[in-house]
Amino acid sequence: MAKYSKIPEATVRRLSNYLKCLDELESKNEKVVSSATLAAMCNVNPAQVRKDFAYFGEFGVRGMGYRIKDLKNHIKDILGINREWRIAVVGIGNLGSAILVYKDFLKQNYKIVAAFDIDPVGVTGRISERLGKPVEILHVDSLKEVVKQRNIEIGIITVPPQEAQKVADLLVEAEVKGILNLSPVPVRAPEHVKIRNLFFTSALDSLVYYLSK
Amino acid sequence: MAKYSKIPEATVRRLSNYLKCLDELESKNEKVVSSATLAAMCNVNPAQVRKDFAYFGEFGVRGMGYRIKDLKNHIKDILGINREWRIAVVGIGNLGSAILVYKDFLKQNYKIVAAFDIDPVGVTGRISERLGKPVEILHVDSLKEVVKQRNIEIGIITVPPQEAQKVADLLVEAEVKGILNLSPVPVRAPEHVKIRNLFFTSALDSLVYYLSK
DNA sequence: AAAAATTTCTCAAGCTTTTAACAAAATCAA
DNA sequence: TTGATTTTGTTAAAAGCTTGAGAAATTTTT
Structure with a gap:
């Protein structure tokens, strides 16, 4: 979290949005999602999705994608909503x-x-x-x-x-x-x-x- | 309106916001406002305010500012909310x-x-x-x-x-x-x-x- | 009437964000 | 195990947005 000094406001907005889409995927029993799929759901560019996450760390598995459960937790941590x-x-x-x-x-x-x-x-x-x-x-x-x-x-x-x-x-x-x-x-x-x-x-x-x- | 081909989405958001602030000024019986004042109310840069309007035409009077009533109408025209x-x-x-x-x-x-x-x-x-x-x-x-x-x-x-x-x-x-x-x-x-x-x-x-x- | 002050409008520079491209790493298939 | 495929993470280029600075126009002051 020290690698980048400033996070675009748009990134924060999108993170919240990814979360909503991840909920949706989870309710369909998906376990893993690629940046391409998530990007399509959110109407953004796949590179954008990866970049947004890259600000905060490496959450994905190459050749596979992102584990939905983990990713959700990471995003919640980032946003600060993992507490009441x-x-x-x-x-x-x-x-x-x-x-x-x-x-x-x-x-x-x-x-x-x-x-x-x-x-x-x-x-x-x-x-x-x-x-x-x-x-x-x-x-x-x-x-x-x-x-x-x-x-x-x-x-x-x-x-x-x-x-x-x-x-x-x-x-x-x-x-x-x-x-x-x-x-x-x-x-x-x-x-x-x-x-x-x-x-x-x-x-x-x-x-x-x-x-x- | 043909001078610029693409208007930033952020500009559209701000226009709607300016409108809210202009309402506020009007309710205080102000007739004219400068980009500096409006910018302060909306937490943006004065140059930003002027640029946002410049996309669509020249609505201000140099040495004086913007006539609130006219400006509101211009913005409503731009947004397309001058009709039901x-x-x-x-x-x-x-x-x-x-x-x-x-x-x-x-x-x-x-x-x-x-x-x-x-x-x-x-x-x-x-x-x-x-x-x-x-x-x-x-x-x-x-x-x-x-x-x-x-x-x-x-x-x-x-x-x-x-x-x-x-x-x-x-x-x-x-x-x-x-x-x-x-x-x-x-x-x-x-x-x-x-x-x-x-x-x-x-x-x-x-x-x-x-x-x- | 002229000078000073104000404030917009415009242009270009600077900065930020987005996108593309590719190397690196993991998975999958044979 | 090896090779092919997939998909991330990263870098750099491209695009887009914001800001500053100065010219131009108007108002206010003297």
């Missing part, structure tokens, strides 16, 4: 509650260990009803305290746009390390807190750009 | 219903004109109750027919992973032009149908990669 990450969701509206019960998180090492809203009582009934079991939703006022108590490192923002920055500030104050913002406005934080803004409309915008030609 | 895009959402579970009522789509020219589920009756009650108004949810069996009737060009997939590819195939058959896949597995389609896979866990993966160092 404790997450808080802030804003339990439609999107927030969708995230709360999002099955895919459970399979990963992402664990939602707290949910906050400005109206926990009003919201709790609605959510619990929908889930068929009670979910503990706390008032945002307790965010700082609870985030620290529960060792939460990541916050997911699913509040309305006008509240998004305020919540981001709260999360920063509570000393989370990273923020995933799903509200439709960009939020900002000091250098030491990493932010990912994920906008549905941006995904559509870029899709539409390519449709329009 | 008609969308179908398939899979009205938690995430699907969140998307259905997602306020940000309404403000854009993205219009959800159909919703499908495998169990429209069971789901309708739940959704309508939550929205306080009845929402028409159709059976997936009618997808092809309705997509054509209603001139739908984009499909959003929010079904469980094991159904995702099937739904993608259905949408392709119904001749949509593009697909936004929010299910947690990659879906594939023939060349002529554009796909955007948007995975929550991928956003977290890349966030975590940078947190782990």
